[in-house]
Amino acid sequence: MKDLYIDGIWSGPSAEQPESSRTVLNPYDAGELTTVAEAGSADVDLAARAARRAFQQGAWPDTTAAERGELLRRIADLLVRDREELARIESLDTGKTVAEGRIDVDDITAVFRYYAGLAGVDAGRVIDAGNPDVVSRVVYEPVGVCALIAPWNYPLLQMSWKLAPALAAGNTMVIKPSELTPLSTIQLVALIAEAGAPAGVVNLVLGSGATVGSTMVQHPEVDLVSFTGGLETGRKVMSMAAADIKKVALELGGKNPNVVFADADFDTAVDYALAAAFFHSGQVCSAGSRLIVEDSVHDAFVAELARRADAIRLGNGLDPDTECGPLVSAEHRAKVERYISEATGYGARLVTGGTRPDDPELADGFFLRPTVFGDCTSDMPIVREEVFGPVVTVERFSDESEAVSLANDTEYGLAGAVWTSDASVAQRVANRMRHGTVWVNDYHPYVPQAEWGGFGRSGVGRELGKAGLDEYREAKHIYQNIRPQPMRWFAGA
Ligand SMILES: NC(=O)c1ccc[n+]([C@@H]2O[C@H](COP(=O)([O-])OP(=O)(O)OC[C@H]3O[C@@H](n4cnc5c(N)ncnc54)[C@H](O)[C@@H]3O)[C@@H](O)[C@H]2O)c1
Numbered sequence: 001m002k003d004l005y006i007d008g009i010w011s012g013p014s015a016e017q018p019e020s021s022r023t024v025l026n027p028y029d030a031g032e033l034t035t036v037a038e039a040g041s042a043d044v045d046l047a048a049r050a051a052r053r054a055f056q057q058g059a060w061p062d063t064t065a066a067e068r069g070e071l072l073r074r075i076a077d078l079l080v081r082d083r084e085e086l087a088r089i090e091s092l093d094t095g096k097t098v099a100e101g102r103i104d105v106d107d108i109t110a111v112f113r114y115y116a117g118l119a120g121v122d123a124g125r126v127i128d129a130g131n132p133d134v135v136s137r138v139v140y141e142p143v144g145v146c147a148l149i150a151p152w153n154y155p156l157l158q159m160s161w162k163l164a165p166a167l168a169a170g171n172t173m174v175i176k177p178s179e180l181t182p183l184s185t186i187q188l189v190a191l192i193a194e195a196g197a198p199a200g201v202v203n204l205v206l207g208s209g210a211t212v213g214s215t216m217v218q219h220p221e222v223d224l225v226s227f228t229g230g231l232e233t234g235r236k237v238m239s240m241a242a243a244d245i246k247k248v249a250l251e252l253g254g255k256n257p258n259v260v261f262a263d264a265d266f267d268t269a270v271d272y273a274l275a276a277a278f279f280h281s282g283q284v285c286s287a288g289s290r291l292i293v294e295d296s297v298h299d300a301f302v303a304e305l306a307r308r309a310d311a312i313r314l315g316n317g318l319d320p321d322t323e324c325g326p327l328v329s330a331e332h333r334a335k336v337e338r339y340i341s342e343a344t345g346y347g348a349r350l351v352t353g354g355t356r357p358d359d360p361e362l363a364d365g366f367f368l369r370p371t372v373f374g375d376c377t378s379d380m381p382i383v384r385e386e387v388f389g390p391v392v393t394v395e396r397f398s399d400e401s402e403a404v405s406l407a408n409d410t411e412y413g414l415a416g417a418v419w420t421s422d423a424s425v426a427q428r429v430a431n432r433m434r435h436g437t438v439w440v441n442d443y444h445p446y447v448p449q450a451e452w453g454g455f456g457r458s459g460v461g462r463e464l465g466k467a468g469l470d471e472y473r474e475a476k477h478i479y480q481n482i483r484p485q486p487m488r489w490f491a492g493a
């Protein structure tokens with residue numbers, strides 16, 4: 001197994017643990033997909049040192065921004081070429097449908113092209129220092145060696161949101177996908193190598209967060225850590241990175257309010273509430289897992305949502321008729337089931353779902369029926385905590401101010417939506433929602449040009465947009481005196 005990519009060479013784990021490997025499962029039927037190499041701390045060390053060398057020596061430090069932009073464009077072209085294969089791998093590995101996989105590949109192709117376009121556009125700025133004998137300018141430089149750590153729900157997409165700007169800015173990196181879903185990232189690294197990235201610029205290690213991830217975060221050669229994952233892991237990452245004052249960017253979880261006013265178009269709002277909650281079985285950081293509906297339409301809305309949720313076709317992500325795949329693992333499904341079984345004890349009413357599907361064809365996979373809970377209040381754990389499964393809770397409100405206060409009653413602040421046909425209400429509510437993305441009469445879109453990230457405990461920093469590039473750059477002020485004269489501050493000298 002030569003799945004690690006270090007200093008431009010595909011290799012197995014180091015001599016320290018040469019047999020180490022991990023079996024990757026298909027969430028659809030729990031069957032073995034393949035076995036991949038499992039790195040250890042020694043491999044992380046090799047990778048980080050290779051990244052440091054590539055940052056300081058060889059071809060990479062001398063590449064121009066325009067050349068890095070060209071590299072990103074070549075990667076985008078290869079993604080287009082391999083779109084179907086990548087979408088299929090992503091489906092096999094995560095359980096998402098191939099159609100969802102295609103959306104991810106199209107998104108990241110656009111992201112690589114976007115940062116290709118930004119590379120070199122902004123080389124800094126000239127400052128008026130208030131002195132005609134001074135030339136003062138701010139320039140941007142890469143931060144250095146970056147550790148990029150991604151989760152299992154969008155393996156290719158979340159890694160690419162980091163890789164593309166990190167490369168555009170001239171950094172080198174050690175990257176690690178989730179141990180549950182490494183396959184598409186291995187392919188992506190092969191494409192990056194094919195596109196001509198010099199040895200040592202992108203280094204891939206595979207393995208557990210506890211060993212490989214934490215070694216990356218603490219490695220002395222690493223200058224910046226960009227992490228996407230859960231809140232608790234984010235806390236650990238931030239605290240480990242603090243020891244060396246490494247730069248940290250965190251994209252964490254969400255508990256995202258989807259607020260529906262009575263004057264919203266009923267059919268469209270139900271349709272989007274369904275997609276907001278159950279797309280990718282709810283395993284989306286920005287899933288609309290907290291539905292907040294105005295009193296007068298509440299009962300009809302919940303009934304129609306439940307009816308449509310029951311009709312969602314579960315199945316194999318490779319089957320074009322499948323609308324929703326399984327959860328990623330047995331452990332993750334067990335966690336979601338714990339939330340479901342405890343919810344009624346807190347007073348939530350199970351409207352539909354809550355169990356595994358009856359279909360014998362789905363018995364081996366990690367499936368769970370789309371689940372709707374009514375009569376929810378914002379003090380319940382199932383409303384406060386990120387369940388990250390096909391579960392939506394419904395709360396009710398009677399006026400605009402209550403809607404806003406419920407929408408903001410969360411420690412997270414990643415995303416949310418408001419549904420209304422009144423443009424003034426839409427603007428007022430959107431302005432007052434303390435979330436990184438607010439959709440009005442829509443749910444889920446994200447675009448490369450717009451910053452993505454969270455208020456509150458949803459994270460630190462931003463991905464995408466210009467801010468997504470700035471995460472990977474140091475601003476440096478160069479102040480040049482063009483007519484140096486003795487200053488005579490110390491007149492006696
Ligand atoms: N904000 C966003 O844009 C965004 C996007 C996708 C997913 N997410 C969040 O990701 C979470 C789901 O992903 P997950 O279950 O893979 O998260 P996770 O925190 O369990 O793991 C994420 C990554 O961190 C690694 N890791 C685990 N422990 C580590 C440690 N001690 N040190 C360093 N690395 C470690 C894992 O191996 C994995 O690669 C959800 O909370 C979801 O909301 C957020």
Ligand SMILES: C[N+](C)(C)CC=O
Pocket residue numbers: 153154157283284285286446
């Ligand atoms: C950032 N996003 C929405 C693509 C995936 C979140 O899990």
